[in-house]
Amino acid sequence: MxxxxxxxxxxxxxxxxxxxxxxxxLVALIVLMCAIVSLGAxxxxxxxxxxxxxxxxxxxxxxxxxxAMVVMTKNIDLSVESTIGLVAFLVGVTLRQGDLPVxxxxxxxIGVGLLLGMVNGAVITVFRIPSIVVTLGTLSIxxxxxxxxxxxxxxxxxxxxxxxxxxxxxxxxxxxxxxxVAVVIVAIVGLLLWKTRFGRQVYAVGSNAEAAAxxxxxxxxxxxxxxxxxxxxxxxxxxxxxxxxxxxxxxxxSGVVLQIVAAVVVGGVSIAGGTGTVVGAAxxxxxLALINNxxxxxxxxxxxxxxxxxxxxxxxxxxxxxxxxxxxxQAAQEAAx
Amino acid sequence: MTAPAVRSRRLPLASLARWETLLVILLVGLLVAxxxxxxxxxxxxxxxxLTSSVMEVAIxxxxxxxIIITGDIDLSVESMVGLAGxxxxxxxxxGLPLPLAIPIVLIVGGLGGWLNGLLVTRAGLPALVVTLGTLALxxxxxxxxxxxxxxxxxPDWFTEFGxxxxxxxxxxYTLVVFAVLAAVFWLVTHGTWLGRQVVAIGKSKDAARYSGxxxxxxxxxxxxxxxxxxxxxxxxxxARFSSARNDNGTGMTLTVVTVVLLGGVDINGGKGSIxxxxxxxxxxxxxxxxxxxxxxxxxxxxxAVGLLLVFSVIVPQLARQAKAALDxxxxxxxxxxxxxxxxxxxx
Numbered sequence: 001m002x003x004x005x006x007x008x009x010x011x012x013x014x015x016x017x018x019x020x021x022x023x024x025x026l027v028a029l030i031v032l033m034c035a036i037v038s039l040g041a042x043x044x045x046x047x048x049x050x051x052x053x054x055x056x057x058x059x060x061x062x063x064x065x066x067x068a069m070v071v072m073t074k075n076i077d078l079s080v081e082s083t084i085g086l087v088a089f090l091v092g093v094t095l096r097q098g099d100l101p102v103x104x105x106x107x108x109x110i111g112v113g114l115l116l117g118m119v120n121g122a123v124i125t126v127f128r129i130p131s132i133v134v135t136l137g138t139l140s141i142x143x144x145x146x147x148x149x150x151x152x153x154x155x156x157x158x159x160x161x162x163x164x165x166x167x168x169x170x171x172x173x174x175x176x177x178x179x180x181v182a183v184v185i186v187a188i189v190g191l192l193l194w195k196t197r198f199g200r201q202v203y204a205v206g207s208n209a210e211a212a213a214x215x216x217x218x219x220x221x222x223x224x225x226x227x228x229x230x231x232x233x234x235x236x237x238x239x240x241x242x243x244x245x246x247x248x249x250x251x252x253x254s255g256v257v258l259q260i261v262a263a264v265v266v267g268g269v270s271i272a273g274g275t276g277t278v279v280g281a282a283x284x285x286x287x288l289a290l291i292n293n294x295x296x297x298x299x300x301x302x303x304x305x306x307x308x309x310x311x312x313x314x315x316x317x318x319x320x321x322x323x324x325x326x327x328x329x330q331a332a333q334e335a336a337x
Numbered sequence: 338m339t340a341p342a343v344r345s346r347r348l349p350l351a352s353l354a355r356w357e358t359l360l361v362i363l364l365v366g367l368l369v370a371x372x373x374x375x376x377x378x379x380x381x382x383x384x385x386x387l388t389s390s391v392m393e394v395a396i397x398x399x400x401x402x403x404i405i406i407t408g409d410i411d412l413s414v415e416s417m418v419g420l421a422g423x424x425x426x427x428x429x430x431x432g433l434p435l436p437l438a439i440p441i442v443l444i445v446g447g448l449g450g451w452l453n454g455l456l457v458t459r460a461g462l463p464a465l466v467v468t469l470g471t472l473a474l475x476x477x478x479x480x481x482x483x484x485x486x487x488x489x490x491x492p493d494w495f496t497e498f499g500x501x502x503x504x505x506x507x508x509x510y511t512l513v514v515f516a517v518l519a520a521v522f523w524l525v526t527h528g529t530w531l532g533r534q535v536v537a538i539g540k541s542k543d544a545a546r547y548s549g550x551x552x553x554x555x556x557x558x559x560x561x562x563x564x565x566x567x568x569x570x571x572x573x574x575x576a577r578f579s580s581a582r583n584d585n586g587t588g589m590t591l592t593v594v595t596v597v598l599l600g601g602v603d604i605n606g607g608k609g610s611i612x613x614x615x616x617x618x619x620x621x622x623x624x625x626x627x628x629x630x631x632x633x634x635x636x637x638x639x640x641a642v643g644l645l646l647v648f649s650v651i652v653p654q655l656a657r658q659a660k661a662a663l664d665x666x667x668x669x670x671x672x673x674x675x676x677x678x679x680x681x682x683x684x
Binding site: 129130258261303305308321325 | 410456460461462463465466467469470471472473474475476477478480481484583587588591594595598604605636637639640642643644646647650651654655658
């Protein structure tokens with residue numbers, strides 16, 4: 001990173017510093033928003049409300065981490081919401097029939113998520129088809145499978161073991177279980193990307209696939225692995241979705257791919273591939289969950305939510321583009337000097 | 338000018354002609370299956386039904402074809418369908434006559450498309466993310482405008498336009514709209530410099546810019562066009578269901594993109610034809626009708642559309658790979674990997 005010698009000005013320096021670390025920007029935004037919202041509605045910062053928000057944020061963070069890895073390789077997975085819906089429904093039906101003990105049903109669900117991710121990865125890499133097309137297709141194929149399993153009936157909370165839904169808000173030493181799961185996954189995937197050869201390959205494939213190929217990286221294998229991991233994490237998110245809501249419909253989790261991609265983009269993972277961190281994606285998920293909750297506690301109309309998400313996505317990517325253009329300009333100035 | 342501009346120079350013309358032939362064969366096969374399933378299949382009534390059920394998708398597929406040829410994509414169309422219905426219904430309830438409200442709705446569509454185009458061409462953002470953002474934004478605006486209200490009282494002439502047919506013939510009014518639009522798109526895309534410029538952008542934006550093609554403004558106008566046409570589709574949908582709800586059109590983008598790719602348009606840009614897409618529209622319409630006649634419920638049809646999308650891309654891809662393998666075999670060994678772009682990598 002070249003050192004700037006021009007006079008970027010106060011504003012330039014601040015945005016430059018924030019732009020260099022999207023994670024810091026998000027932490028600042030999250031703190032700022034909590035402060036403002038709690039002025040209008042003190043119950044925003046109550047323990048029970050925060051438990052609710054963080055449980056939801058954890059689900060989106062886990063799915064978002066998978067999506068972030070996919071986006072880092074310059075791909076996209078639009079089918080993840082159907083994976084979540086399918087796994088949540090499947091686990092619910094299995095528990096309703098009582099065939100399997102609870103942990104086995106969860107493992108089954110996570111395994112199905114992995115399988116769906118492998119299907120995406122295989123079709124994309126074997127036939128060399130753009131991921132957007134494949135996952136747009138599997139988005140509706142996987143959802144169709146949910147309708148087949150459902151056969152017009154939903155899974156009700158009363159069908160599930162007693163106390164099942166309480167897991168969503170259970171805490172260990174005051175920390176919600178869901179948050180612990182999310183933090184552990186952030187740590188594992190973060191280390192995987194940061195410290196291992198595979199992690200560097202993920203970034204290499206996303207930033208320049210041809211150069212990666214010349215360096216001997218098997219980019220299709222990396223892509224396949226990334227989609228498989230995204231499926232696995234989608235499966236975990238699906239299991240947690242089922243626990244959180246208890247009642248699961250065939251259409252559950254429809255449309256949440258928007259929120260997941262938004263979390264990733266807001267978290268600073270560039271859609272152009274090759275950059276970003278999973279911590280950013282997780283913070284992005286938390287930020288969006290807080291917006292959602294803020295509307296609730298401030299008693300603003302819920303109808304605003306989607307419009308706000310749309311605006312947040314557009315602002316985040318516009319800011320990315322502006323900052324990267326400025327950095328490029330500075331680098332060019334430096335090179336010319 | 339005999340060869341349409343949109344055909345790729347690298348592939349022989351015959352291979353694209355074959356794609357459209359394939360669609361015709363598929364269509365005929367489906368028609369035969371339909372007649373086997375029900376004796377009402379070939380009735381005028383059924384024809385009117387099956388065509389009018391896909392006309393919104395059909396008209397949106399036309400600008401989407403050009404957008405995908407330039408290498409962009411517009412995922413926001415389904416939300417514009419909802420927003421258009423919401424604005425139209427609200428203006429009508431406010432006492433504005435429909436003939437005045439409709440042009441306003443089309444302008445709203447154009448403004449929405451302009452926002453997409455501006456963010457893609459001026460801010461240089463990827464169309465995928467921009468239109469994913471406006472997919473949420475437009476739907477959100479529809480939610481804000483309409484809330485949970487359903488507007489279901491419309492003038493008779495308006496609902497008649499939505500699903501009625503011309504004077505007892507089996508031709509729906511909306512099919513006429515589609516036919517006129519398709520003819521214009523066909524002429525412009527395959528017969529004018531504009532169409533050639535669109536293809537040039539899809540093949541190489543830089544090369545097109547250096548050849549004097551106004552790349553940014555053309556891409557921008559295509560997004561505006563897509564917005565206007567999506568608003569028109571929203572008006573038609575509101576008329577056909579005689580209802581404006583905030584979730585009108587949800588999930589439609591998938592079908593529009595499916596039709597375009599099934600029509601032989603390359604998702605990577607640079608290649609595609611309007612006649613192919615028109616054929617794909619009818620393949621989809623007949624397929625949905627046949628599935629319904631076969632007793633497949635509408636929920637499972639999502640699987641059919643998804644599979645159709647994936648296969649319509651796998652098949653040409655396999656053909657391309659086979660052809661490349663054949664070329665390699667003919668030419669002998671391919672050059673060693675190290676010989677290309679050596680020294681161009683900055684490590």
